[in-house]
Amino acid sequence: MTFTEVIPYLYYPDADAALDWLERVLGFGPSTRWRMGGAQTKEADIHVGDSRVSVSGRAPAADEGGGALLIVHVDDIRAHYERVRAAEPTAAGDPPSKQPYGPTTFTVIDPWGYRWNFWEGEADPP
Template identity: 40%
Template structure:
């Protein structure tokens, strides 16, 4: 394959670590409405790996104990920001807010200068999830900033 050819990408999925993957699967399906594609359980019935779906996107997750992080030389996972594109961010916000109850209500969706309306919520494993609705292709950058798109530069 030459450097000019694109690889045959088939998709991209985050692979997230949780100390309790069973609880993470339950939380992500209940709060966000993800669907479970497959789970692998150990002899005690605890999830050690699972694949969840968010529309056509997949989220892989695994349960790991403190020994995993000790072997890596770190105290534990640092968390990750995951962006989920949605058609109606306000509707998704209401779903999440209702599912969480009084546990941890996220800040309401906010319009962003890059043409998106977003809100973010943290899961029990310390990962952040930003739900993103693209509302405009118009970008409002501060004076002096610029937009660079594959060979095209636009001053703002």
Template identity: 35%
Template sequence: MKPNRSIPAAAVIPVLTYPDVRRAVAWLEAAFGFAERVRIGADHRAQMRAGEGAIIVADDGSERRAPEPGAGVTHAVMVRVDDANEHCARARAAGARIVMEPTDFEYGERQYQAEDLAGHRWTFSQTLADVEPESWGGITVS
């Protein structure tokens, strides 16, 4: 891929809609430790770093809408972290609704789930061990 300083370098970049971009950016920095990298307009969009990955925070507009309470989970974004317990405590302190407490899974990950201020669902995953997928029922395809 050619580099371009106007777009995050990650290969996959979720674009999440929020009713207030500036408030969302501040909250995502405080709760999840993300870092704003590019601001687009006063309240239109922001590009944020999330470890080696990235997200784009977009405003309500055109066809874009933030999640609606009670409408069910339409998506989740998974982010790898170094310490799920510490990350969960930070998110909780910032007001995240913890949907699933940090839990160890047979596939070698400790994960927790949180809902942000606009209702987006997040899964944060800490690697505990390198586990062969076949040991827990997965199938390695390539």
């Protein structure tokens, strides 16, 4: 058996607001939205480079993994930090910093509580 990819599936009570925020602030996209006959998005995919994240338009249940941390590799961490800061200054948090385990990182917590950790470089094994 060969694994080919992992697709995170995140729950947002308002998928349209979340997708708009992810596109505007983090620079993700484009997104594909399925409204299923209603006015609001029920299911969606949003591109993050060559990867994608699936989104559900409902609040998560208590047992559906609220402690997620999503790591996104970028090729220019400082440029991405400045992009986030320009789009939404309060979302940017602390500037990128070199970690003792290798990469340079910064974290954004979206308005729904998901932690997006941006990395430049790889972790160095101990």
